Amino acid sequence: MGVEVLTGFLYSLVVYNIPLLYGTVGEIFNEKTGSLNLGVEGTMAVGSLFGYLVGCWCNSLLLGILAAMVFAGLCGLLFAFFTVTLQANQNVTGLTITTLGLGIYYFVGHGVNKNLGWPSMQAAANVAAGWKAQPIPLLSDIPIIGKAFFSHNIFVYLGVLIAVLSWWYMKYTKAGLRMRAVGENPAAADSCGVNINRYKYAHILLGSAIMGIGGYYMALNISGEYLASTGWINGYGWIAVALVIFAKWNPARALLGTFVFGIFKTLEVYNDSIVAAFPKAFGWLNAIPLKVYTALPFIITAVVLFAGSVRKKSKSNQPAAVGVNYYREDR
Amino acid sequence: MAVDFAVELKNISKTFGSAAANKNISLSLKQGEILALLGENGSGKTTLMNILAGIYQPDSGSIYVNGEKAVITSPKDAKRLGIGMVHQHFKLVDVFSAADNVWLGRENRSYGFRERYKAEVSGKKGIGKFGAAASVIFHAAGFFVSERLLKKSRYREIEEISRSFGFEMDPKKKVYHMAVSEKQTLEIVKVLYYGAKVIILDEPTAVLTVQETEKLFGVLRQMRAEGHSIIIITHKLHEVMAVSDRVAVLRKGEYVGTVETASTNEQKLTELMVGHKITLNIERPFVEKKKPLLEIRGLTIENDEGACAIDDVSFYIRGGEILGVAGIAGCGQKELCEAIAGLRKIKSGEIVHKGENIVGLAPKKIIEKGIAMSFIPEDRLGMGLAPSLSITDNMLLKNYRDDNRFSPFVNRRRGRADARTIISELDIVTPSTETPVRLLSGGNVQKVLVGREIETGPNVIVTAYPVRGLDIHSSYAIYDILNRQKVSGVGILFVGEDLDVMLALCDKIMVLCHGRVMGIVHAAKTTKEELGLMMTGALNLVRSDEKRTGIAKDTNIKEQPS
Numbered sequence: 001m002g003v004e005v006l007t008g009f010l011y012s013l014v015v016y017n018i019p020l021l022y023g024t025v026g027e028i029f030n031e032k033t034g035s036l037n038l039g040v041e042g043t044m045a046v047g048s049l050f051g052y053l054v055g056c057w058c059n060s061l062l063l064g065i066l067a068a069m070v071f072a073g074l075c076g077l078l079f080a081f082f083t084v085t086l087q088a089n090q091n092v093t094g095l096t097i098t099t100l101g102l103g104i105y106y107f108v109g110h111g112v113n114k115n116l117g118w119p120s121m122q123a124a125a126n127v128a129a130g131w132k133a134q135p136i137p138l139l140s141d142i143p144i145i146g147k148a149f150f151s152h153n154i155f156v157y158l159g160v161l162i163a164v165l166s167w168w169y170m171k172y173t174k175a176g177l178r179m180r181a182v183g184e185n186p187a188a189a190d191s192c193g194v195n196i197n198r199y200k201y202a203h204i205l206l207g208s209a210i211m212g213i214g215g216y217y218m219a220l221n222i223s224g225e226y227l228a229s230t231g232w233i234n235g236y237g238w239i240a241v242a243l244v245i246f247a248k249w250n251p252a253r254a255l256l257g258t259f260v261f262g263i264f265k266t267l268e269v270y271n272d273s274i275v276a277a278f279p280k281a282f283g284w285l286n287a288i289p290l291k292v293y294t295a296l297p298f299i300i301t302a303v304v305l306f307a308g309s310v311r312k313k314s315k316s317n318q319p320a321a322v323g324v325n326y327y328r329e330d331r
Numbered sequence: 332m333a334v335d336f337a338v339e340l341k342n343i344s345k346t347f348g349s350a351a352a353n354k355n356i357s358l359s360l361k362q363g364e365i366l367a368l369l370g371e372n373g374s375g376k377t378t379l380m381n382i383l384a385g386i387y388q389p390d391s392g393s394i395y396v397n398g399e400k401a402v403i404t405s406p407k408d409a410k411r412l413g414i415g416m417v418h419q420h421f422k423l424v425d426v427f428s429a430a431d432n433v434w435l436g437r438e439n440r441s442y443g444f445r446e447r448y449k450a451e452v453s454g455k456k457g458i459g460k461f462g463a464a465a466s467v468i469f470h471a472a473g474f475f476v477s478e479r480l481l482k483k484s485r486y487r488e489i490e491e492i493s494r495s496f497g498f499e500m501d502p503k504k505k506v507y508h509m510a511v512s513e514k515q516t517l518e519i520v521k522v523l524y525y526g527a528k529v530i531i532l533d534e535p536t537a538v539l540t541v542q543e544t545e546k547l548f549g550v551l552r553q554m555r556a557e558g559h560s561i562i563i564i565t566h567k568l569h570e571v572m573a574v575s576d577r578v579a580v581l582r583k584g585e586y587v588g589t590v591e592t593a594s595t596n597e598q599k600l601t602e603l604m605v606g607h608k609i610t611l612n613i614e615r616p617f618v619e620k621k622k623p624l625l626e627i628r629g630l631t632i633e634n635d636e637g638a639c640a641i642d643d644v645s646f647y648i649r650g651g652e653i654l655g656v657a658g659i660a661g662c663g664q665k666e667l668c669e670a671i672a673g674l675r676k677i678k679s680g681e682i683v684h685k686g687e688n689i690v691g692l693a694p695k696k697i698i699e700k701g702i703a704m705s706f707i708p709e710d711r712l713g714m715g716l717a718p719s720l721s722i723t724d725n726m727l728l729k730n731y732r733d734d735n736r737f738s739p740f741v742n743r744r745r746g747r748a749d750a751r752t753i754i755s756e757l758d759i760v761t762p763s764t765e766t767p768v769r770l771l772s773g774g775n776v777q778k779v780l781v782g783r784e785i786e787t788g789p790n791v792i793v794t795a796y797p798v799r800g801l802d803i804h805s806s807y808a809i810y811d812i813l814n815r816q817k818v819s820g821v822g823i824l825f826v827g828e829d830l831d832v833m834l835a836l837c838d839k840i841m842v843l844c845h846g847r848v849m850g851i852v853h854a855a856k857t858t859k860e861e862l863g864l865m866m867t868g869a870l871n872l873v874r875s876d877e878k879r880t881g882i883a884k885d886t887n888i889k890e891q892p893s
Contacts, residue, residue: 174434174479181424181435188422191384192436192521193407320425328405329387 003144005277009270010148015221016269017262018159019044022214023240024247024254025163029207030076031244032170033200034183036323037079038094040211041237042101047072047212048219048232049105053112055127055216056119064127064216072212073205075101080204084197087325098237105231113226128220155217162210166251179203183319186326196326211237235298242301245308248317261297268293334398337362337529337560338383338414343392345378352378353389356586358579360529365551365561367575367592369568369604371803375584376564377419380531384416385409396529410436415527417518419534419564423506430489430502431481433521439478442471493520497553511538511659512546519550530554531562536570537828538660541863548574566604567829568597580604605803613810613835615854616818618651624822625671625702625791630680632666632846640666642846643680648791648822653813655837655854656826659866663846664826665706668795671824672704673697684791698729703789705780705797715780718769722750722761725768726783753782757812778805781812792816795826810836830859844868 023040030037037043047068055064079097082088112118132153139150170176181189182199190196218232243261247254267274268290275286308318338360345353353375360366370376381387383394385406394401396412403409409416423432444467451463458466486502493500498516506514515535522530532551536544551561551574565571571578572592580587580603587603626647634640640663648654656664669675671682673694682690684700692700705715716725727746750764757778761771768776781797794813798806813836817823827833833840834854842849842865849865850872864870 172481174437174439174481177427177431177481178435181427184424184426185422188424188432189435191386191406191416191418191422192525193405193410193438194435195407 002277005270005273007144007147009266009274010144011151012269013259013262013266014149014152014156016265017258018156019214019218019221019236020240020243020258020261021159021163021254022217023211023237024243024258025159025166025251026207026209026211026214027240027244028247028249028251028254029166029203029210031249031322032183032319033179033203034186034319034321034324034326035079035083035200035204036090036094037076037097037204037207038091038241039075039079039097039101039208040240041233041235042098042104043072043075043208043211044101044215044218044237044240045105045231045233046075046101047215049109049215051212051216052124052219053119055220056123059123059126061127064220065213068212068216069209070212072215073209076205076208077201079208080201083325084200084204087327090323090325102231105233109226118226124220155213155220158213159217160255162213163251163255170251180319182326183321186321187328190326190328211240214240239297239301242304242308245318246304249319250317261300264293264296264300335361336395337397339395339398340379340383341393341395343379343382343394344390345375345382345387346390351584353382354584355392356581356584358586358589360560360562361577362560363555363558364576365555365563365574366589367571367578368562368564368581369566369571369578369600370581371566371604373583374581374604376581377533379581380416380533380562380564383409383414384531385414410525410527413526413528414531415522415525415529416531417515417522417533417535419537421514421518423514423517425507426505428486428503428505429500429509429517429520430486432506432517433489433524434481434485436521436525442474444471447471489520489524492524496520496523497550512543515539515547523554528558529560529562531564533564534566535563536565536567540659540866541830541859542867543863544570567831568600569831571600572597582606601803613807613832614814615836615838616814618818618820621650621652621820623647624650624685625824626681626683627671628681628683630667630670630682631678632663632670632675633678634663634666640846641670641843644843644846644848646841646848646851648824650790650820650822651817652839653817653823653825653837654851655833655840656824656843657830657833657840657862657866658843660828662843664795664843666846667843668704668706668793668824668826671697671702671793674704698787701788701790702793703784703787703791704793705784706793706795716768716776719767721765721767722754722759722779723747723764725779726750726753726786729783730787749783749786753779753786757782758808775805778808778812781809785812785816789821791822791824793824793826796828797825798832799828806832830862834859834862842866848873 023044026043027037027040050071051064051068054067055061058064075097078100079093082093083090133151134154134157135151140146142150170180178189178194179199181192182194182196186196189199214236215233218236222232239261243254243257246261247257267285271285271290271293274282336359340356340358343353343356344351356375356379358379368376368380378387382389383403385403385408388404394403396414401408401412403412403414424435427435447467447470448463451458451466452460490500490502493502498520500513500516500520504513506517509517515538519530535547539547548570551563555561563574575592577589578592578595578600579589580600582604590599590603628645630641630644631639632641642663644667646654656667658664666675670677673689673692673696677690680690681688684702689697689700689702717728720728723743723746726749727741727743730749731741731746747764753759754761754764759771759775759778759782761775768779771779777797777799781794784792784794792813797809797813810832813823813825825833825837827837834857837854839851840854840857840862841851842862844866845868849868849870852861852872861870865872
């Protein structure tokens with residue numbers, strides 16, 4: 001009983017964390033090139049909706065992922081066009097993307113629900129055939145850990161792969177070196193002949209597309225009827241923004257950071273079974289109202305964002321030019 | 332056939348908004364010479380060089396490199412044409428190592444397909460043409476990937492290359508750990524590594540000590556000998572005379588002329604630069620010694636990052652005395668000024684004003700005691716004045732309280748009168764008292780700031796970089812103002828940059844190095860070389876046991892109540 005609960009707890013920890021990982025890694029790509037993109041929430045919402053609709057209509061998981069990436073990427077393109085080409089304020093533009101993205105989510109979602117008909121549960125289930133767990137041979141046979149970490153759907157593996165590859169790209173390639181330079185000191189990179197705008201556009205687009213996959217994952221995970229009241233993303237985008245600070249702008253650390261954050265989300269669901277399995281040790285968990293678990297990630301998000309903004313600068317890894325637009329002829 | 336000129340600029344014009352920075356400038360740089368570009372601040376030197384380096388686009392005019400017309404629309408173009416610039420504010424990524432800063436702009440090498448193919452065919456027997464081609468493609472793919480990766484070998488490569496240029500450099504050292512001179516060396520290595528034949532240096536000596544400057548000039552002469560053409564921007568005349576072959580002079584955005592260094596002197600250059608005759612002597616009026624007005628004892632202050640900015644510093648200022656503070660930029664000068672004005676918390680120590688400890692008093696109370704502080708930051712408008720407000724409003728910012736304490740209204744009439752007073756006393760050029768301060772020229776802005784501090788009738792003036800970025804004329808006006816205050820018995824703390832000026836103007840000079848006092852010397856009895864050694868920490872007069880002449884003995888203020 002206890003072992004099963006522990007396995008289940010760890011398993012759903014992974015399940016709930018992966019969308020945060022996509023969002024966080026996507027945002028790291030943005031911030032590493034000097035763009036504080038606050039549009040994560042909206043970008044993920046757009047990715048979730050279009051990924052879900054296209055995936056169901058075409059009955060293809062792959063097309064769903066592509067659609068999520070393309071439409072989330074379009075949000076990134078909008079952000080890049082405004083902040084890089086037109087030099088608009090990044091905070092304002094990012095918030096606009098969030099507002100716009102959520103607006104599109106409700107507008108299109110409502111319209112499809114009313115006029116075209118929301119995809120049936122069966123359609124979603126068909127797509128999610130590609131959703132079922134793909135145990136990794138050998139590793140998945142390890143007791144407890146095997147079931148918890150190595151027996152997941154492909155989104156989980158893909159997310160981990162993207163995070164590790166991103167870390168490698170930023171640390172060990174020349175393009176990674178240049179993208180970091182753009183986020184640290186664009187004037188220095190420019191004087192070395194790096195094309196600032198190209199690097200910014202490319203990484204904003206790439207980051208937004210990664211966020212889109214995270215959104216699609218959430219849509220498939222929750223699935224079901226059109227959720228007009230809350231939406232699928234439900235604040236996860238904002239947690240991702242905070243996680244970037246928590247992860248110190250390192251995609252590999254983001255893997256760890258998402259787990260710490262996701263514990264509370266998982267507790268919300270697993271609270272009862274834990275208490276049932278370990279009444280003595282964890283009986284007190286029941287005394288805490290469920291809503292507290294729901295609220296905790298957001299409270300921690302607020303605290304991290306606040307602490308991150310007052311922390312003394314030299315100790316954080318924040319890219320020095322994040323949030324600042326680069327205009328060569330500035331004096 | 333070799334071309335005479337490495338670079339020719341023809342009829343270059345550039346305006347920012349309505350202000351013309353460059354008006355129809357034509358300038359040429361010979362192959363293998365050091366050309367000094369001389370001019371007062373605001374004369375357009377940096378703008379012109381930024382055009383050559385691809386940072387700015389000229390409105391009109393053309394550029395010829397090695398006799399061929401060149402279009403430079405970005406720093407990348409300039410790099411390709413072999414033009415490299417070491418900017419005044421270094422363009423380095425602080426969190427990167429030295430090697431990575433250089434590596435950043437390294438172009439990927441192209442793969443020599445043909446040579447490789449020939450080598451394959453001749454080298455390995457029996458693989459045939461097809462086999463050779465396949466082998467070449469296989470190797471090329473590997474090469475393509477490996478060129479795009481960061482490998483540990485880059486550290487060794489950069490170290491070797493900088494050594495081949497004659498520099499010793501730790502390739503793994505992060506830029507934020509580097510001293511200013513190391514950063515400059517790195518910038519020069521970077522420019523050379525990118526294959527620049529024309530090298531521009533924008534005020535390279537502004538942040539260097541005398542010894543470091545000598546070393547840099549040695550490097551420049553070496554580069555000239557190796558065939559590089561160099562443009563050096565400066566407004567220090569003795570440096571122009573020491574290092575350059577020719578001097579080009581700009582004045583107010585216009586080209587005045589080019590002269591051979593050998594056939595000119597400092598006085599003539601000044602006249603070219605300013606446009607009229609000017610005396611180059613700063614007065615140091617003699618004032619009877621008075622009792623100390625402000626005494627600092629064992630002061631320790633932390634900077635914004637929590638590191639020690641001022642470390643156990645003690646000194647005093649007498650009435651009728653100018654105490655200069657010399658030091659490389661960022662050695663705690665700012666923190667010291669802010670602490671005296673009550674704007675920054677101190678960690679330990681005492682600040683005694685006329686026998687009374689003023690630590691912990693509100694800035695307002697400190698102003699009322701007669702301590703005035705003016706700090707001119709690098710951007711000149713950041714501290715002390717509100718740029719969008721008029722002169723009148725800026726005057727009122729500091730003395731609106733003096734009227735009726737209980738009145739909710741400010742007395743604009745009096746503010747305007749104060750504004751008129753400083754305008755006429757300090758020759759401030761402005762359309763009216765109601766003109767926003769940011770529309771005035773730099774010199775006039777600084778006069779407003781210094782003037783306002785004097786208007787409050789202080790007995791101690793703390794002034795940091797009051798002539799920063801000012802032309803000779805305005806600088807002398809400021810020195811005059813300070814000297815008049817000194818004669819009237821005010822004690823002045825003068826944080827400065829230019830050692831020549833400090834040697835002439837100050838009575839005593841305190842040298843800071845990393846927040847520690849290296850010594851307090853009488854200006855008349857010291858030399859620039861001695862100050863330079865103290866600024867780098869190579870000479871510490873405080874630690875050495877033997878008593879040297881010129882060290883002021885600390886006085887105990889309690890024995891001399893005022």
